[in-house]
Amino acid sequence: MLVRRPSSGSSPFLPAVMAMTGLALSAAALTPDSAGAVSRPRAGRAPAARTAGTTACGGSQTVAYSPGLTTRPQEITIHGTSTLTRCVSSADPAITAARSTFHATGRLSCVSGRYSGTRKVTWNNGRTSTMSFTAAVSVNAGQSVVAIKGTVTDGEFDGQKWSAAYTMSTARPQSCATREGLPTVAGRLLLAVGSAVPGAATPDLSRPTRH
Known part of the structure; x- marks a missing residue:
């Protein structure tokens, strides 16, 4: 009897995009952990501000x-x-x-x-x-x-x-x-x-x- 093994790299990535008025936040790559919870974005990266213009x-x-x-x-x-x-x-x-x-x-x-x-x-x-x-x-x-x-x-x-x-x-x-x-x-x-x-x-x- 053949047992199908899970292929490596099959875990999906969930992109998250957060938007605020006057600011454009870069998308953060979030991965589900073994318990099904979503991990937090990696710290140390400040959101990029949109150019205000005149x-x-x-x-x-x-x-x-x-x-x-x-x-x-x-x-x-x-x-x-x-x-x-x-x-x-x-x-x-x-x-x-x-x-x-x-x-x-x-x-x-x-x-x-x-x-x-x-x-x-x-x-x-x-x-x-x-x-x-x-x-x-x-x-x-x-x-x-x-x-x-x-x-x-x-x-x-x-x-x-x-x-x-x-x-x-x-x-x-x-x-x-x-x-x-x-x-x-x-x-x-x-x-x-x-x-x-x-x-x-x-x-x-x-x-x-x-x-």
Whole structure:
């Protein structure tokens, strides 16, 4: 009577692939032991991180102030909305546009001040980013410019640094001299995640503001 012997090397290997958002983990080869349990992956090999890439956008932004901005600095609550229609992303080439809102508080006048807050960006790929930030207002060539920097705290691009430059314009500059102040402004917004906005020097926000 012939007895069939098991051939050598017949034990199967079970490949395991683990995926996490923003990270690509290499597959680990796991083998079943004699009791049928699965052994752990060999230690000493750190998972490889995916290249983050950069995302840059241009568009428009409208900002509302309460109370309105005047020539004298005062505590202000700020709400803003933006439409970004010119996005280029090496992190996700599908990103071409976005919508954004932000809320902030700070001490501002029509020509200077600082504020901090949170921005939420909804990308055209359906994902969102929550961003914390600080900002400083200055006057450059007769225009009020806001330099912004911060960190993505949740969602798409979580953990990355971001920056923006907002150039404000208004059809009612005389409103700054009134008691009610300037209620709204509109302007051009440049926003970048993972890199600095070209030509936008972000000031040192740790220095005290002089009024």
